[in-house]
Amino acid sequence: MAERSRDWARAVRGLLLDVSGVLYDSGAGGGVPIAGSAEAVRRIKASGLKLQLCTNETQASRENFVKKLRAMGFDISVAQVTAPAPAACRLLRERGLRPHLLVHDDLLPEFAEIDKTNPNCVVLGDAAENFTYANLNEAFRLLIGMEKPVLISLGKGRYYKETDGLKLDVGAYMKALEYACDVQAEVVGKPAKRFFESALAELGVPPEQAIMIGDDIVSDVGGAQQCGMRALQVRTGKYRPSDENHPEVKPDAYVNNLAEAVDIILQQL
């Protein structure tokens, strides 16, 4: 498709990039960069295009996440990362909510300043090894004991790919708690419109001049298109050939990887 029409690449001023599955494949030992991606990020910066990472990453604070990316050769700063935890903290403060956190240990620093006494909501992230039977029962009991249960989920992804295989993502555990408590979670992160709008504000570019590049057909591509952006799906990360027959979402283009997307976009500048 990229061969046939490159209209989708015109009049671009900024790029939003998903991270896991686009820049690198996560996994044991921190993961491995996807070939050509670090160079692609350097070329974006050199071109004058604006760049913001738009991630549902909740296994690490932004500080540690950026350290990991820099160690893999990606020239990225903390301010260039839009992530669910800071968005959730804004929401908690706005509504006077005190969370019980079922999240990854490495995400806890993002919530350091938040009052967590006598919880009146549950915040669910990709807790990974913290998704134990005991921790899930504890979060469930707190929710079912609330007069009006409030469940805030940092993303609603189905699964993601690590170097040792596919893993259930936070959305699966969100559905378990939603069903058990007969409640609908509030999702902070992609594909929530408000989250993409935050990322665009930080990018400093209106939606019609921005392209989202991601490996998740629903969260990345569908979510960005809902906000008026163009969106590409890369054939890396959790991409599966069946995504190309998705009944509802059709990307503006498929590209083999980030490097190919950047090649085409820079040629159209």
Next chain:
Amino acid sequence: MAERSRDWARAVRGLLLDVSGVLYDSGAGGGVPIAGSAEAVRRIKASGLKLQLCTNETQASRENFVKKLRAMGFDISVAQVTAPAPAACRLLRERGLRPHLLVHDDLLPEFAEIDKTNPNCVVLGDAAENFTYANLNEAFRLLIGMEKPVLISLGKGRYYKETDGLKLDVGAYMKALEYACDVQAEVVGKPAKRFFESALAELGVPPEQAIMIGDDIVSDVGGAQQCGMRALQVRTGKYRPSDENHPEVKPDAYVNNLAEAVDIILQQL
């Protein structure tokens, strides 16, 4: 309500009883009988009414389950227990399915005769401590790797009560896998109509002459009523006062416990 009208108790020839939350509260050390329930079972047997236990219990083989009940003073035989695992084994054999089992260790003997090599479906029970992050990821990977994923769930309860508190039931984990794999589970156990029909066949009484007594407004009461039975909700086990405002299911009567139900039914004989 039991005080006001007892019409619901007329023309009864057999009783189907849910077990956990009706006969006993499950939990550490095997659980504790609910006051008056062992005596109520004796009175049912002495009355000549037929009796069958209709349970979604999947934490033990029927043999061990009956041993536990007998140790608590319930005069019950293995043949008087209708449970999901044997029903699932019939279904697996009928369809030539080879399961990967994510179930409680104590349930494994029920599947001893089933071919489990090279699995082409996943069978999910109330695995309790076996609901680990690793085991859930393993079941997920098998399902997502199947051309047409087949997920068989032994029940779809939201939660149940043990002596140390409420616990997430198999239905919550079923929803997690359904969402991650975009598949609909086939439920074996209450409230599936086919399961109630098996229990009635084993009871040997037509639905209009049978009463189901349970603590679960949806699985027990709703499921039995769908099969043409009358159904009572006891105010023991996981019963919560908000059940009495359920938007869809209305029991034929509420009773405080099994003993009260049996009192009223025997008076109407």
